[in-house]
Amino acid sequence: MDIKSFWPELGPSLEEASVYLxxxxxxxxxxxxxxxxxSDQSLSKAFAQDAAILRKLDIxxxxxxxxxxxxxxxxxxxxxxxxxxxGLRVTDKNVIKVVEDVLLNEINPDLRDAINHxxxxxxxxxxxxxxxIHIDKAIDEQLGFVGEPKKIDIKILNNFFKEKIIPVxxxxxxxxxxxxxxxxxxxxxxxxxxxxxxxxxxxxxxxxGVNDKQGNLISQLSTQQALDLINDGTITGGMIPKIKTCxxxxxxxxxxxxxxxxxxxHAVLFELFSNLGAGTLIVK
Numbered sequence: 001m002d003i004k005s006f007w008p009e010l011g012p013s014l015e016e017a018s019v020y021l022x023x024x025x026x027x028x029x030x031x032x033x034x035x036x037x038x039s040d041q042s043l044s045k046a047f048a049q050d051a052a053i054l055r056k057l058d059i060x061x062x063x064x065x066x067x068x069x070x071x072x073x074x075x076x077x078x079x080x081x082x083x084x085x086x087g088l089r090v091t092d093k094n095v096i097k098v099v100e101d102v103l104l105n106e107i108n109p110d111l112r113d114a115i116n117h118x119x120x121x122x123x124x125x126x127x128x129x130x131x132x133i134h135i136d137k138a139i140d141e142q143l144g145f146v147g148e149p150k151k152i153d154i155k156i157l158n159n160f161f162k163e164k165i166i167p168v169x170x171x172x173x174x175x176x177x178x179x180x181x182x183x184x185x186x187x188x189x190x191x192x193x194x195x196x197x198x199x200x201x202x203x204x205x206x207x208x209g210v211n212d213k214q215g216n217l218i219s220q221l222s223t224q225q226a227l228d229l230i231n232d233g234t235i236t237g238g239m240i241p242k243i244k245t246c247x248x249x250x251x252x253x254x255x256x257x258x259x260x261x262x263x264x265x266h267a268v269l270f271e272l273f274s275n276l277g278a279g280t281l282i283v284k
Contacts, residue, residue, distance in 0.1 A: 006053060006119065008046070011266040017273035024059050024272060027199035028161070032189035033111065034066030035206040037262035045114060047204070050268035051166055052120030060161040062192060063115070063122075064169045066185035067099070067107045074098050087241055091144040091182045099182045103170040104128060112168045122166040125156070127180045132156050133173035133188065135181045147173050147181030149191040157196060190245040194252030201254050202271060202279075203242060204262030209280030210235060210243070220281045223247045246282045256283045 003021075007014055031051060037043040054061045071089075075082050075098055083090045091099060104126045115122040125132055132154075135147035150173075160167045171188040173181050186203060193201035210218050210226070213234050221229070226243050229235045235243055239259075246257035260267050260279035271278040 001056070003057075006056060008049060008053075008266055008269070010046070011050075011269040012274035016275060017269070020273045021057060024054075024057070024199060026058055026060070028060040028062070028196050029054060029272070030062045030064065030189055030193040030196070030198045030201045031268060032064050032066070032185060032201070032203045033262075034068070034185055035204050035262045037204050037267075038066070038107070039069060040263075043262065043265060044111075046265045047262075047268065048111065048114035048120075049118040050266055051115050051122075052118035053269065054272075055120050055164060055166055060196075061120075061166045062157065062169065062196070062198075063111065063166060064171060064185055064189040064192060065103075065107055065111055066171065067103045070107060071099055071102045074102055085140075085143060087238060088139070088143055088146055088184060089182060090142070091146050093145070096145045096180060096182060100127070100172065100180060103172060108168060108170045115166055115168065120166050121164060122168050123160060125167045125169040127170070127172045127174045130156055130167075131174055132167075132169070133171075133183065135173040135175045135183075137175065138181065145179065145181045147175070147183055148187060149173055149183060152192055152195045154195055157192075184241075186242055186245045190249040190254075190257075193254045193257075194249050197253045198249075199255050200272070201246070201249050201257040202260050202268060203246070203257065204260055204267070205239075205242065205279075206261075206263060207239070207259075208261045209259050209278075210239070218280050219277060220283065223250055223282060223284055226282055243282070250282060250284050256281050258282070 134151040136150040
């Protein structure tokens with residue numbers, strides 16, 4: 001395999017990457033695509049290229065995408081108000097239609113097609129096609145149609161891996177009655193990563209990673225150190241649920257979770273195949 005033929009010029013040097021190429025071969029890596037990377041065309045192209053490259057390197061890649069900013073834009077255009085409770089979008093019957101429309105008809109097919117453009121073989125996984133996420137009931141009546149994954153259909157994912165296909169998953173699920181639910185994308189990614197026992201879960205964010213109180217990037221944390229940083233107020237706001245997702249995934253069998261700076265072009269390749277990485281690695 002001539003890696004030079006598909007390795008991006010703006011990625012890590014091949015000399016540096018060569019040390020890590022076999023580390024993840026035949027392993028499972030879950031990528032959560034979200035934040036600024038989604039609305040920046042050059043970053044989203046680089047992400048799609050990275051996902052396709054991992055597959056060419058014999059890595060079983062799974063992609064889960066978010067859609068918050070795009071959903072907000074469409075809700076605003078329709079004058080639909082959407083509140084948040086504890087970081088989760090209140091999703092009534094009107095909002096769920098918009099969520100489904102944006103995730104299934106815009107973001108998911110665009111991302112799938114972009115990965116295919118770079119030579120990957122990607123398939124959409126949504127509540128309407130290849131659904132793998134089963135919901136028991138709403139988390140809280142106040143939130144409306146917001147759920148948590150109760151069961152993940154691993155068989156469908158394993159079939160994709162056998163066929164060297166990249167599943168591109170929209171964070172929605174369905175209950176036994178056929179009602180669809182909105183799910184937090186980080187939660188979805190964490191649940192899938194632990195169910196398939198992923199080697200790595202990479203969560204794209206709009207920050208360099210986890211910083212200490214002085215604002216310096218912390219390159220690696222144990223789960224206990226991460227909890228301590230929440231308790232002492234170093235980790236705050238929207239980073240808290242992300243870190244809790246990381247801890248939960250690691251406790252369920254994922255070897256490492258990375259809060260990755262999605263604003264950096266080819267952040268996925270830099271994280272996996274360079275000495276410095278591209279964020280904060282959290283391990284047991």
